[in-house]
Amino acid sequence: MTTLLIRPDDKTVTITVQQRTLRAPQDAFRILTPIDLQTVFRPVFPFPGISGVKNQTEAWDHAGPRRNPQFDDGSQADEELTEYTPGSSFAYQLTNFTNILSRLAAGVRGEFNVNPDGDGTLIRWTYEFKPLPGRRWILAGPFAPLWRRYMAAALDRCVHVIETEKNSEPVPPRAS
Template identity: 35%
Template sequence: MSLLSATIKTTVRASQVEVFEHIAPIDLTSIFKGYGLLPSVIGTQNQIGSWDTEGQTRTVHLSDNSSVQEMLTKYEHPHYFSYTVSSFTGSLRFLATSANGEWWFSGGSSGQTNIKWRYTFNARSFLAFPILWLITNLLWRNYMYQALQLSKSQIEHDVI
């Protein structure tokens, strides 16, 4: 496990297929609302087709006028998907070269789905490491938690 990695988990009251099909192509603006110094997502651009093919890319625009490039690196419906985030144009460009997100989905009991989401930053240098560690552990984990809870709420509202 990386020191620059944050992992969160939750259980959603919906089938694994429903949960996966909601989260994998989710509208990022509906869940990334900003947290502390971390900006919200205000839109995506340059995505061609559905977010369900390895190698698919898009530009994610943030509320601090920065952007990142996102590439889907693995897509195994309805169990797992991963992506790489790179080409940071905001302040993270001084700290990280890229980041990797991974999502796992497994069927729980009574039509529930267990979700595990891990996000790992790749530090630009050993000097950036302590600052990136603080961001990962004090801000990013909570940013992820907030986004996952919003996703869970959307799914359970739509299903129930």
């Protein structure tokens, strides 16, 4: 059983981004959940991109699988899928960072929610950092806008992958 990183009384730093797609929620979720991390997590200064994933032994389609994202600066983290609600949401936690995050946070809880939005889908992605003692001000202050920019760029690429996936109905062009 997974030991959850964040407890109700923890003082965390939460950053959320969201974006819409014209794809139906079931298509968005089906494409998003196993998405190739190297495709969507590219470097956005000052943060590295993901160069690969090691040690993933199970499909990313239920709570429990683990893997080690590899960053293009040579660092890595431990990742575990902690919640999975088919067609709707999934959550994961990242711990044991070997980069600068190891000095700022005990770990992170990430969560994607896929919600109906008219004829399409609203994707909401939240990162909840559990700061190390005395580091919350850094995460909530100068770090937060930089991380939000990183997340927005990655979510934009996720939506691009979702909308160009060949195994789904074509997405009509957006009105100008």
